[in-house]
Amino acid sequence: MSAARPRLLYVTDLAYQARGRRYCDEDIHLTSRLRDRFDLALCHPLDAVALMDGFDAVVVRNSGPVLGYQREYDAFRARALAAGTRVYNPLTGKADMAGKQYLLDLTDAGYPVIPTIDRAEDLDRLPAAEQYVVKPKLGADSLGLRVVPGSRLAALTAGDILIQPRVEFVHEVSFYFVDDDFQYALYAPDPERRWQLRPYAATAGDLEFARRFIDWNDLGHGIQRVDACRTPDGELLLVELEDLNPYLSLDALQEEARDAFVAAFTASLSRFVQGALSPA
Template sequence: MSPTSDPATRERSRVALVTCDLFPDLWEDDLPLRDVLLSRGAEVDVLGWDDTEADWAAYDVAVIRSPWDYVARRDSFVSWAHSVARLLNPADVLEWNTDKRYLAELANAGLPVTPTDFVAPGDSWTPPSDGEWVVKPTVSAGSQDTGRYLLPAQQALAEAHVARLAAAGRTAMIQPYLSAVDEQGETALIFLPDTGGVLSFSHAIRKGAMLTGPDEGAIDPGSERIDPRSPTEAERATAERVLEAVPGGAGRLLYARVDLIPGPDGAPLLVELELTEPSLFLKEGGDAATRRLAEAILARI
């Protein structure tokens, strides 16, 4: 073992956990991660991504955790990410993943993605004739600016939602509401590096339905029902296929979360691939998941 890799002879590792002003002391689910890193002898600072006083070059690694205010300032957030040399996940991944138009790329690659239409500012949109549909912006977090509409009864509201996003210079995305979420929930599969550094399945949770109605008809993020879940073989296989399609390869990732809901035929469909700032549900994953993530962070130094 070289002197620089021996904990007894090298300086303490410096880790920045990246958050925002909304959660200056971290989102509660990340507190166990901080504590394990501290117990391993690392110096840990919690910093807002837009902290103008932060010296990012002074850290061995900066780990994105809860910068959930970036949505209104995505360009600034992406620019900041590219300025941080040792950032996890990497800046180019964040740039790709913070605009949900990546779903079109994955669909074009043959992956089972929830059918999605994108309506950019200036585009015309003809609403579907019937059914339940979800309207949301391509840049969002925590169900912000998201609504669920029953057509044709709520067509005017859906059209107004799309128009409101366009007026703000935002691209809208329209997806069928996957009704299986009401009874079966959404399965979130969390992937973390194993002891060999290979990104692999860690644990999964069930999330209850979030959307309740038009406009911003969603329950508050964090208030949905969360339970541990064992994914099916089909869900595991789908999630692994999705990760294989990540630009640059999944081997660069510190973490990934793949959110799936059964489609009309019962087969899992990708709702979102969370590579930027997802909750990793470490409490539901238990001590083993938290230790696994902490060791993976230290192994990158």
């Protein structure tokens, strides 16, 4: 629908309890800033189908792992696609938005990703390791993740899991993009404290690595987070490409960097919504 100011339905689970993070604080801050440009209402992800027809676009932000409400999320996708509803991030994402299959696809294509298989019979395709990380294909936020010795892999059920070698790494680092534009990077100096993040000065090589995955996903609009680990020899390997509802860790940024991100996010949303309001 058209209005003097664009109308956004902002989907978030303000009560979601995330380990080491407060999702609600981030969305309270973002929506307080977006109100300068948009008429905006917040709703829980379980209410999105019932409410979304009254808005120019739906913004999916910190809505929690879809695994907890898979049936309702599938209904939301189906309804939005059938009705032509503009959803930000767009529902064409090929990464976490569609499950973890992309880790297999990127492994097969030779991208710098932690090598991934989904059958114990293919173990010879992975580097030798004492332990392996096993996680569900539809997992998120470390739900269902296990570390198992190689001797137990043969007993695992094929098809619904991913298997990766447990990689030794120096630190994890995340690169944050709005549309195709790099915004900032954060890293966790202590591998045991994933969400104790500090600003990170990305090198040209780092950004070349991250942009390979942004280009591969070809999302056009939206927020994406490229999560990587740095091995002891300095190589970066993709851990995941979050293109559904990436947490942004804005509280780890200085005010100037946080304001710059909000400005980029607002401008992207404005361009995205304008596409819905422009005559065909």
